[in-house]
Amino acid sequence: MIQLIRGFKDILPGEVELWQEVEKTARSLFEDFGFREVRLPIMERTALFTRSIGENTDIVEKEMYTFPDRKGEMITLRPEATASVVRSYIQHKLYAVDPVQKSYTIGPMFRRERPQKGRYRQFYQINAEVFGIESPLIDAQIIFMLVTLFTRLSVTGLTANINSLGCPKCRPAYKEKLIEFLDGLSESLCSACNKRSSKNPLRVLDCKVPTCAESVKDAPSILDYLCPDCKDHFETVQDLLNKMGVEYIINKRLVRGLDYYTRTSFEIQTTALGAQNAVAGGGRYDGLINILGGPEIPGIGFAIGFDRLIDILSQNMEPRIRQPEVFIAALGDDCQKVAFEWTNALCAEGIKTEMDFSGKSLKALMKRANRLGARHVLIFGESEMKEGVAALRNMATKKQILVSLNDIVRNIIKNII
Ligand code: ATP
Ligand code: MG
Numbered sequence: 153m154i155q156l157i158r159g160f161k162d163i164l165p166g167e168v169e170l171w172q173e174v175e176k177t178a179r180s181l182f183e184d185f186g187f188r189e190v191r192l193p194i195m196e197r198t199a200l201f202t203r204s205i206g207e208n209t210d211i212v213e214k215e216m217y218t219f220p221d222r223k224g225e226m227i228t229l230r231p232e233a234t235a236s237v238v239r240s241y242i243q244h245k246l247y248a249v250d251p252v253q254k255s256y257t258i259g260p261m262f263r264r265e266r267p268q269k270g271r272y273r274q275f276y277q278i279n280a281e282v283f284g285i286e287s288p289l290i291d292a293q294i295i296f297m298l299v300t301l302f303t304r305l306s307v308t309g310l311t312a313n314i315n316s317l318g319c320p321k322c323r324p325a326y327k328e329k330l331i332e333f334l335d336g337l338s339e340s341l342c343s344a345c346n347k348r349s350s351k352n353p354l355r356v357l358d359c360k361v362p363t364c365a366e367s368v369k370d371a372p373s374i375l376d377y378l379c380p381d382c383k384d385h386f387e388t389v390q391d392l393l394n395k396m397g398v399e400y401i402i403n404k405r406l407v408r409g410l411d412y413y414t415r416t417s418f419e420i421q422t423t424a425l426g427a428q429n430a431v432a433g434g435g436r437y438d439g440l441i442n443i444l445g446g447p448e449i450p451g452i453g454f455a456i457g458f459d460r461l462i463d464i465l466s467q468n469m470e471p472r473i474r475q476p477e478v479f480i481a482a483l484g485d486d487c488q489k490v491a492f493e494w495t496n497a498l499c500a501e502g503i504k505t506e507m508d509f510s511g512k513s514l515k516a517l518m519k520r521a522n523r524l525g526a527r528h529v530l531i532f533g534e535s536e537m538k539e540g541v542a543a544l545r546n547m548a549t550k551k552q553i554l555v556s557l558n559d560i561v562r563n564i565i566k567n568i569i
Contacts, residue, residue: 159264159273169471170462171276175258177304178278178456185297187254187280192236194260198226204235204444206411208352213344215263229262232410233279234437234453235444241283242446251284251449258458270428270460278461281453283441288385291416291436291452292392298420298432298454299398307464310431313403314393314418316386317354318378320439326377327353333371340367354407360427373404382415389416412437416452424464431464432456477568479526480507481517483533491532491542497561503568521547528568530555544568 156162163171179189198218205211217229230236237255240246246253258278265271280297282290295312302310318326334341334349334356341349342361349356357368378386393400400418408417417435425431434454441449478498482491491507498505506524508517514531521529531543541554544567555563 157273159267161272161274166473167462167466167471169473170465170469171458173472174305174458174461174465175278178256178258178301181297181301181304182256182280185254185293187256190237190240190255190257191259192233192240192257194230194262195227196230196236196239198228200235200239200444201228201231204238204410204412204440205232206352208348208355209411210344210355211263211410215265217262217264231261231263233257233259233261233277233455234281234410234412234440234451237279237281237453238283238441238444238446238451242441242444247284247441247447247449251447253283254280256280268428270425270457270463272459276458278456278458279453281451283451284449285452286438286450288388288416289392291385291389292396292398294434294452294454295389295393295400295418296396296398298434298456301456302420305461305465306469307461309422309424311421312393312398312400312418313406313421314389314400314416315403315406316375316378316382316415317407317413317417317435318374318382319414322377322379322382323374326372326374329372329377330354330356334368337367340364352411357405357407368405371405374407375402375404385415408433408435412440412443414438418454420456422460422464424467425460428460430457431460473525474504475525475527476504476506476521477526478503478505478528478530478564479517479521479524480505480530480532481514481521482507483514483517483531485511487532487534487537490537491530494530494561494564498564501561501565503565528564530564 201216202212211231216231218226221227237257241253256279260274261277262274264273267273280294282294299312330353331350334353338346340363342359342364345356345359345364357371406417406419413435415436419430420432421429422431432454436452438450440451480491480495482488495505495507508520527547529545529547536542540557543552544555544564545552555567
């Protein structure tokens with residue numbers, strides 16, 4: 153038997169209802185905040201990701217599914233969504249119509265990491281991005297929107313971590329200080345961090361290896377190096393979050409795994425998932441649109457780890473599975489043919505209806521109706537047919553009534569709601 157690929161998974165009925173509910177909640181909330189959906193391809197040219205995410209990052213160094221297509225062009229299964237959203241904004245010159253664009257997208261991402269709980273090779277993200285707004289008001293607003301989504305989903309026990317990563321004006325001085333600090337640590341850092349410590353020292357702060365995390369505990373903080381503009385920006389974000397009652401902690405080691413972030417960065421962490429503690433992450437990326445060939449337009453966004461959110465939700469929430477309103481138990485060929493039409497008519501009216509096509513006995517059909525959790529069973533055999541009626545049984549009260557075959561679909565609907 154051919155099994156699925158390691159790190160990939162099937163989302164089956166029974167679980168998928170929870171995914172649908174989260175999706176519905178997210179869509180409706182984001183749309184209330186003025187976001188519109190974009191649906192983008194899951195494959196892009198490799199250069200889109202190497203240029204945006206950055207060469208010395210975990211994703212680009214070791215996690216991307218990259219391969220030549222049949223003509224030898226290098227393509228990559230997207231490891232994240234922002235690069236594509238930016239590409240499409242530039243490619244379709246959406247900024248010329250209105251530089252401000254708020255969009256969201258939901259879909260699969262691919263990273264070849266070591267599979268474990270909360271970490272898959274195909275996983276799903278819910279992304280939201282805002283282009284064209286420089287004001288810190290939008291930073292606070294999208295954090296508020298994210299937190300509101302979790303509140304609507306009744307997820308508790310989350311902590312919002314925020315930090316500022318500065319800008320190209322103030323970050324270089326900090327980077328130098330950090331490189332100096334890391335120089336003295338080469339013994340205790342993992343080999344990847346040793347390689348990165350001079351080229352991309354911020355990445356070291358993001359390393360998951362426990363000895364690395366321990367070693368950088370006393371690393372200098374970027375917050376001590378922010379230029380006045382970045383400092384103002386970050387303080388305003390904090391003021392606004394305070395005013396909105398959004399609880400957060402300042403985490404000076406929060407740098408996030410992608411190179412394109414500037415200023416505000418944030419992550420929503422949970423204690424419910426063990427090692428994989430990040431449920432959502434995001435931040436500002438003011439240089440990215442320009443790096444990818446567009447105008448100087450600022451951007452900010454976040455990505456929710458959909459799989460991890462589902463893991464948390466399923467700890468204390470059963471998916472709501474819609475039971476059939478009606479199960480039609482038609483006995484014998486002739487009755488089945490007639491009842492088949494009612495089944496389809498009821499389905500088309502939005503009444504969830506099931507019918508068994510196998511010609512089993514009434515006893516077997518009742519058993520099946522019970523297993524499906526049907527609220528009503530419509531019994532229709534030779535004798536009912538002769539009398540021009542069918543028997544409608546309420547499975548909860550066990551009460552049974554006869555409904556006339558004349559306009560039966562209406563009769564059923566009238567009697568079940
Ligand atoms: P982590 O630190 O856990 O590796 P990350 O910083 O690489 O996360 P991002 O690129 O910021 O993650 O993606 C945003 C969110 O997507 C994460 O907070 C997480 O919830 C989810 N995520 C990232 N990688 C995976 C994965 N391999 N499997 C499942 N979810 C993931
Ligand atoms: Mg990662």
